[in-house]
Amino acid sequence: MNLLLIAVFLVALYFLIAGYIKKNNLWEDHIRFYGPILALKTDNVGFFDKFLPYSRFLKLYGTAGAVMVVIVSLLFSVLMIFSFQKTLASPPAPTGIYEPQNILAIPGINEFLPLSFAVIIAFIVTLVVHEFGHGILARIEGMRVESTGVLFFVIPIGAFVEPCEEDVEKASGRSRIRMFGAGITNNLVVALIAFLLLALFMGMAHPVDAPYVKAVYAGYPADDSGLLPNSLIISVNDIDVTSREDVTSIMSGTKPGDTVSVTSVHEGMTSTNNLKLTEWPEEYGDKNSGFMGVSYYDSSRAKELSDKYIRSPLGPLLLVYVPINAVIDGDSLGLGILAFDSPDTVAWSEPFYGYWQLIQILFWLFWFNFAVATFNALPLIPLDGGYIMQEGVKNFFAARNKERYADYIVSGISWLMIFxxxxxxxxxxxxxx
Structure with a gap:
């Protein structure tokens, strides 16, 4: 079914349900509307008080986190400015990540975010971790929490914690900064933990030399015979094979013009294709054997890249690109298995049942928490980084008796980031x- 039709149906259904609830004033104590967005809230917030005995540690945590948020804010602001300059100098085509459905990080709509169990779990955990950070630090800093809940627009798109505005106004600048930065700090900590666990568990997987066809060359024997990409070859000329070396050994005895019978498994279905072999393309050198026209998935290279990315100082930034590479570049890095359900796992040993599901959960926990943290750290109101920037600017000008300039600077920086x-x-x- 067309995804656009599904999206239109879900939006229409949402407006019908939301309109009925609003018109009949149903569940007024727990439902509030912000324009078209429905907020499901509760004032049962005693959970946050359970952290009061750890106030001293959490204040230190909040202070360290605020410093980290400022650093992240500066780094990613500079990165965005450089990206703006590069985009202006050499505009990319309006495809891929620039397509309308890919602008927002909505699972199932965005091409890079599959509507999978791992994505849903990671998405929910990211929202809860972020908002609970605000709620916990609000109580630690003596601010009452009036309610907490989830925001809906067709699907859960956010969570919120609502501190008492009067208490927020009365709190010191440092207290507000710690409270505003707590959500980002929690996301960064969870992203780091998920990243380290991902590195640990990926160390358990080992590549195997399976004759798994990742791609077929257009216009060559495999393509002409109907052999599909993502197929596992299980026999050649009725000789069972379990590795690429087995296939190479059989193929070494062939010549261009010969016909070979290849049996493979694709999505659980077994089929046999007869390939009339051709000469090898010139770029592969002078070879005498016949050429099938297939490209195997190289799990050994993927393992090397995975280890390299994870150990690199820029590892987190590189891993953020993995889902985009898998969709736009046809998984040229071979790391799509970290983010998506993939048949490529046949070329890997699986240490235990559910291993790849765990890998995907850890990957998306890292991805969402990292993305939410870095975006929210930007100096732009109403993002958390914007409120932290506002506190810093006001304090700077207040110390110089020039408070009247603070609002202009804050507004100017926010509009610059929006632009x-x-x-x-x-x-x-x-x-x-």
Missing amino acids: IIVSLIMIPYIASF
């Missing part, structure tokens, strides 16, 4: 015209 974000999205479309 950059919108430009990064729109420049490819403007340039295409």
